[in-house]
Amino acid sequence: MVRSVIVSWVFCCVAFCASLVDAQNVRTFTLGLGGRAWTGGGDSIDPEILVRDSAIGRVDTTNTPEEAIEFLHRPGWISPRFFNPEENIASRVLLDRGSITAPNSLLISSAVRRLQLLGTVNGDHNVAFERKPTLSNPEANARGILVILDFGMPVGIHRVRFYPRNTVVPTPNAPFQDDFMRGYEVWINDRQTNTAQNAPDELVARDEKNESPIVDVEIPPQYVRLVKVRSLSSTPFEIDEVEVYGTGYLSEARYVTDLIDLGDRATIGRVRWTENTVGQPAFSSVGVRVRTGLDDTPVVYQRKGVGEFGDPFVIEIDGEEYHQLDRLSKGPLIEDEENWSPWKSAENGQLSTAPGPRRYVQFRLDFAGRIFDTRQIGRLQFDYLQPPIADTLRAEVFPRLAEAEKAATFNYAVLLKSTGPVRGYDRLEIDTNIQVAAIRNMRLNGEPIDFEVIENESDRFTLSFPLIAGDGDLLEFTFDLPIFRFGSTFSGRAYNSRWPTVPQILEPGNAVSFGPEDIDELASLAVAIPQAQVGKLVGQIVWSTDVLTPNGDGINDELEVFFNLLQLTLPTPVSLEIYDLAGRKVHTVFSDEHRIGPVIKRWDGMGEDGRPLLPGSYIWVMRIRADAFEEVHAGTIAIVY
């Protein structure tokens, strides 16, 4: 009894766990509002972004390169860094791309100069940049001395202030309040100074006879990369601090998430985010990019060495070992293109085109805007399925070359590959240009299977069939339709109907051999048309009759014109006009917009006034007013009573 209870209890537990696994819902990863904090980057593995600013490059492991992201201005949201008008941002010149220099302050050691300049922007009121006579340099010239703050990128500023010690902050040990700049110029530039490329410095303030220890210059809010302070007086001076007060948003900023570890390979669903616009939408944008990886290091670290016979070599090592190498042993850093995909642009609510399923995923947000126009991102989300629908769903279509307009039959194949547990798929959604005429002959591993056409629209069709989840399972079917454009691509997505919100994109590639003409390397989901047909907007124009007899006898009272619009991706104005032999327009049969594909129109022989045209010969002119050119076709037609 007890035994049977235990057995039944264990059985129930196992069944429950199995059902839990099987019924595991789609998981959602959320960064930002309602999810993991932006500041944590996704609370996963630190990012590794290769920066090529030297021969070997370096790796940036921060989520906010150049500290360009704002976390606090609107809690829960990120945007390019925002500066309050009271915020002194001079210390930003100490970031990677920034610098502070005094290029013509010679006769002073570079180390001392560097320390002094550092002291003018770091808030240390005991250290100042000095241009005063010393024992070693008794004739230090102060006239013309420049101090250049380079932020490395355009930042919004509205005020520049500089002063000697013991003025703004009391420093009794350094009572140099009178050693202020007796004459000065303040220049700004939103780019590197380059008069060859329209980037000269702009003078914003000049005072040859300054009498104020604290120089405070107001500037209309604007982006500035360089701030230059130049002495116009030979009187020795010092600068305790150069304060640059920011305003508005940075013009460009990048946020990089951690390498998000999903624990195992996963099918990644639609990426979506909440976005808010500040100011004019036309002047700002945010680009979301995603990449996926098989391991946790998107950078290949290399060590240089010399072989036994003096031959140099480079070998791959891990990051930890790399950082312990001496400078000369560090080899060039390169992107790991084998295990990581390139960055793919994502669109809100759409599936990412980054390859999958993968275990690691990373996002990059690139903000662009103006000083008071920017974008904010509140939440970045995506769904994912584990185990995935399949490890690989490779699909191909054959033939891959077809004459435009002509009805063609295409064979379609999807090959499932798995290296572990997968969920499989029981539905396919295939993109088309027009409605498919027929879908038939579906086979699984060569055996016919039942299927159902769930929908057949002008831009896609969807098929349903029994679950396919076996490694190596090959699904094949055939469909008929003409194509109208080079690059008609029958891309598709596979669904498991239990989790329909996370489809898996079919990966173009070789799935099966369709015969001797099917070259494996060329396998894809795109169908081309002969090159000679590229560039035509209308194919053959077919008239039901050349002679129209609008006399009500039921024979040729109306004519029908049929043609295919080719190549176009947007609705395009098309018109058909009738002219008499004197060149006068007598009727416009139609003038409206049409999409790619077949068009059928009728005409009953009536003129503009609604009365039948007189018997005779007429000229018809069809115009397709595309953006690039107007394609015109013409011919004759006769009206006979």
Added chain:
Amino acid sequence: MRLKKSTLERLPLSTKGSRCELRTMSKIALFGCLLIGFLWSSDGVAQEYGARLGTIKRGGKVSFEPTGPGILFDALDPVVRKWYVPQELYAEYGWDARAYTNYANQLYQRYVSTALEGDYFYDIYGNYLMHGWLVYDWRQENPQPFGSMVEKSGRFSSWFSNLVIASDHKGQYHYAITIGNQIRSTLTPMTFSKPLFDGLQWDFLSDKYAGTLVMSRISEPGVSGANPSQQTDNTNLIGGRVEVQVGDFAKVGGTFVNAHQAYTQLESFSGDMFKGALTGPQNFASISRIDVRISDDSPEDGTGGGALFASDIVLYDTDGKQTRGSEIGFRPLIEGGFQRRGYLAADGSEQIKISYDFNDRTYAGPDLAAIERARVELVVANDYRIEIASDQQETFLPLAQATGNVKDNSNQRVIAFDYGIPTANQIAGFTLEVDNLAGFRSYLEVNVNQQFRQYPNPGLSRHHVVGEKEMAWLLNISRSKYPFFAFAEAFDVSPRYATHMYVVDRNNGTVDFSNDFLRFEFVEDNDDQDRQPDWRRKGWESGDREVFPGWDENNDFISDFNQNDNEDSPNLIPDYEEPFLRFHSDRPEFLYGIDMNHNGWIDRFENDEMADLPYKPDFKGYNAYTGFHLGPAWRVTLGQQRVRQISAKRRNLATYLIATADVDIFSWGRWVLFQDIRKVKDTIPDDLFQWLQPANTRGGMRLVTDPLAAPDTWINTTWMGFDLTRIRGLRWENKLKWQLYHQLGDPIALALRDLRERAYFFGVINKVEYKVNWGQTTWIPRWKSEYRHQADVNGAVAKRREWDQFLSFLVRFPFLRSSSIESGIEYEIFNQLLNPTPPGGVDSFRGLITTIQLSNLSEYQGYKLTTTIGFELARREFEFDQVETRTRGFVAIYAGVE
């Protein structure tokens, strides 16, 4: 006079050998004394210059021909003793190394440099040219390292000031060879025009024919006085023009300009010289990566950017085998782009980067060392812009761009191009000029621009060359038959018509396509038509910091709006705002003139950062007008302009009616009218780089953005002026300017662009001056009124309505003999006519400025000194603000010679 060597040879020998008898000795002594005396007397007659001055004799000939040493019969005696050829010391100073020297009587002569008058030079045939100095030498020898050499000796600059001219003529035939560092040189305005050309120009002229050849090693044309510059990698320019007079009315011309990279280790005729060669660093390694970038050619609209449907690469190896990337499974790495149905889209700021990495593991094509040609095929559509780069050329260079701004895929096409590194840029064309043929005058110029690229492969001496052709033509035609006149101009300049070439970096032989300092321009940007190109380019890295075309009518390189500014005594106030000076100088807003590009600036005052081609690349269209004279004073013109940008859907359409009048009113004065009314549709941005003088600065170049103020607009400009000149001492000037922009477009679209539906400028300037001499004292009362009512086209700029008046009085009287005292007072009444004062505006105020100045003219140490001592007190009393007081004291001495 000289002695025969044979005689001299015998002198020492006769004292050696067998024992000599006394008689013989005494004969010899006597002969020696006679000889010494003879030599003494002959030396005393004339200076002996020796062989260096061209008196060497052998076989009785005077010769400097390079013939090599011959046989000296005098040295055929069979003796073991070392025989020295009597050369310089013996010939010039009579010194024999073994003979006793005694300078007691014949005093010692110091050595004189034998090269005082230069070296001997020979031509390529060995003909003796001259005895002198090398001034300029440019030669290129192939194949050899450092085969290109340019030498400009120090004498080139110190003696000839960097300009040497060789010329000749006979009858009607003239020619001149000019070598200089700064030659003003033009072939045609569309092909070659430079105010500073560093090179050689060879001109020929006869009654019917004219020809010019220009040549330079533009990568390093040589520095005078420096060591000869020898380069293996270099960039050469060769160009020329021939003109032929055909009949009485026509002149036909042909032009050719070619700049190409050269590598002197190659044989000259291993390829087409005009297609250039890859430099050493460019051909050091095989290409291992080709990158193609597709972006949106009109990113501002955010849609319809470049669409990529398919891509492939075809590799050709040295065996002639063709390998298609897709057939071997070699697929590119594609980054970026939005996925659409069947294609990737690069909309807005998005970019698609296609990388063919030959080091990728999927690459199974021919060995890199065997690839001689790589062809990239792209199926693209919409508003694409395609650029290309490689691991040997990191900078992306433009390759193709869509015509117009297509968004519906209607321009889908296959673009196939061979990858290569630019090696040459060439322009060839012809001109036809007709002068007064049945009253017509015309000028036609047609040019074909070819840009050559080559695919690197270190294993090959000849590389695959690919060339692209771009066209440019222009036609101007006019006819005038009083009272009628007509003019028409038409042009079409391809977007990628290029008049520049990136030259080799002399330090490392590379070509940096991102460095404008290494860009040599065939046609310079020189809007102010001075001797300095405006931009900073190869050969003129310093640029021109002060460019104000039209604003320097007196050619003193100072803006006429701040005439009293100079380096030594900077003046930070424009003249039209400076007390007393502002009477004569009016604000630039009151200027008038033609603005055909409708960017708000009068065309003749515009400065841009583009080559001074008559018509800009990427534009085509026409402009035509006709009109008639109504008497000598009136002229009416009616015209139409249609200009379109080829690579974008932008246009500048205008229909205009212009009336001008310049009327002398009964000798009392002159009345001038300029009336321009036009209907404009302009969407072409014409940004400028203008000289502006913000407050308290000396001015500088600033980027001025075209507001595109006339999308669909009526523009009226009326300018009238009247000057009274009849009454002596009285000067009365009046100006009126009224400009109106009346927008016809959708008000919502205008509001989104911050454009006012009605923008206007109404300004009136009246001024009167009367100069009275009373004894030696001069009294000058003045009044000037400046009224302005303005609503800028930019709706964000506040309206202005102001009236400013200046009343001034100057008195000048002499003091002692050469001094004078001048005192002035100026009272300013500024009325802000808008209430409240708009943002950026100034409240009403009253200002008073008083000055007094002593001027002294005196002479000192040959200079004429002008000394001024003075004091100025200025006070401004604002309506709602505090009083501002400013003082200025000054003592200044100026020295001159006249």
